[in-house]
Amino acid sequence: MVNPDQTLTLEVRKAPTRILENSVDRIYLFFVYLFLIICLIIVAYPLIYIVSSSFSSSSAVISGKVWLFPVEPTLRGYQAVFQNPQILTGYGNSLFYLFFGTLLSVSLTITAAYPLSRKNFYGRNVITALFVFTMLFSGGLIPYYLTVKGMGLLDTRWAMIIPGAISVWQVILARTFFQTSIPSELTEAAHLDGCSDFKFLFRIVIPLSKPIIAVLVLMYAIGYWNSYFEALIFLKSANLYPLQLILRNILILNSIDPTMIKDVRELAERQGLKELLKYSLIVVASAPVLILYPFVQRHFVKGLLIGSLKG
Numbered sequence: 001m002v003n004p005d006q007t008l009t010l011e012v013r014k015a016p017t018r019i020l021e022n023s024v025d026r027i028y029l030f031f032v033y034l035f036l037i038i039c040l041i042i043v044a045y046p047l048i049y050i051v052s053s054s055f056s057s058s059s060a061v062i063s064g065k066v067w068l069f070p071v072e073p074t075l076r077g078y079q080a081v082f083q084n085p086q087i088l089t090g091y092g093n094s095l096f097y098l099f100f101g102t103l104l105s106v107s108l109t110i111t112a113a114y115p116l117s118r119k120n121f122y123g124r125n126v127i128t129a130l131f132v133f134t135m136l137f138s139g140g141l142i143p144y145y146l147t148v149k150g151m152g153l154l155d156t157r158w159a160m161i162i163p164g165a166i167s168v169w170q171v172i173l174a175r176t177f178f179q180t181s182i183p184s185e186l187t188e189a190a191h192l193d194g195c196s197d198f199k200f201l202f203r204i205v206i207p208l209s210k211p212i213i214a215v216l217v218l219m220y221a222i223g224y225w226n227s228y229f230e231a232l233i234f235l236k237s238a239n240l241y242p243l244q245l246i247l248r249n250i251l252i253l254n255s256i257d258p259t260m261i262k263d264v265r266e267l268a269e270r271q272g273l274k275e276l277l278k279y280s281l282i283v284v285a286s287a288p289v290l291i292l293y294p295f296v297q298r299h300f301v302k303g304l305l306i307g308s309l310k311g
Contacts, residue, residue, distance in 0.1 A: 054078070054279040061275045077280030087281075089239055090246035093157075094225055097242055098288070101161040101224040106216045108166045110209075113174035114201055119184065128175075131168045141233075148234055159234035160227065160242065167223075170216055177212040178205070222289055247281050 048068060053061050057072035065071045081087055115121045116128055138144075144163070153159040182205055190200045206213070228244035235241060241249075 050279050050282055054276070054283045056276070058276040061279070077276040078284070080277050081280050081284055084250075086238070086241075086246050087243070087250075087284075090241050090243035091284075093240060094243040095288070096157065097160045097227070098221050098224045101165070102217055102220045104161060105165050105167070105170075105220040105224075106213065109170050109174055109216055109220075110206070110213070111201075112166065113171045114178050114205060116171070117175045117178035117182070118187070128172075131171060135168045145233060154234055155236045155240065157240060160224075160230055160240075163234075164223075164227075164230065167220070170219060174209075174212050174216065177209065181212075182208065218293065221292060225289060243285055247285060250277070250281070 049066065052068060052070045053066045054077050055070040055073050055075070056066045057074050058076065060066055060071035116124045118124070139147075148154060148159055148163050151162075153162060186204065187200065190204060195203075226244060228242060228248060231240070231242050231245045235245075
């Protein structure tokens, strides 16, 4: 026979818990949601405007008719982008630098950060201090250029990858993650089973480090994709230019001189095409990063928080 008190206790346990909200809490939540909506509009509207302008006609863009949705939809801007051989070459070069540069940088960062995270690694504090020293002091641009020249990397693809292949900040971030997420007991157990350091790194550490690897991949990929300064000082051949440098040359250096064009209609058409091309180039240049981010987003926040706040 079931005791009524026990039945009442079971019903209380099964009942969902509710958080009672008073009027002050509701007002507070209202302003919180209102603030977040305003922030969303501020961030999202420029992106929507750029995409809408890239699909609008040049006359609508230059006359300011585009506000939210495309006006007189057309693909003329994207046709002009992909018909330009320089842009296609730069796109391919940037993808090359992004893929191989990110692969090399992530590999070097992990192989440098993991030994520094182990307490039994002799001299790790000295090596870490040397790493940090390079963050505070540098030789300057001229020694940097002479070093790259002395390595024979000028006007080669590797000038965009090797000189900046490793970031000290990313090493410190990964080292902190390994210190807090890979316990020393796991290392000792693996060594007792006859596992070498390299086998432990590739078979145990890397599979357990997906969050920090996602952070490293995203940060390095964005850095390589947006890099143009190294190309500006190290590259001479136009067929090696990344997309960002080509965009700079098109949008900044190739400005229209009104005194060279006497026909007002032709001037307006070229100016409108220039504005349309600018928005189309922004969309095309941002597409790879926007495609990459959703695949690493779920690991990104976790890896960044663990790697930066703990330890």
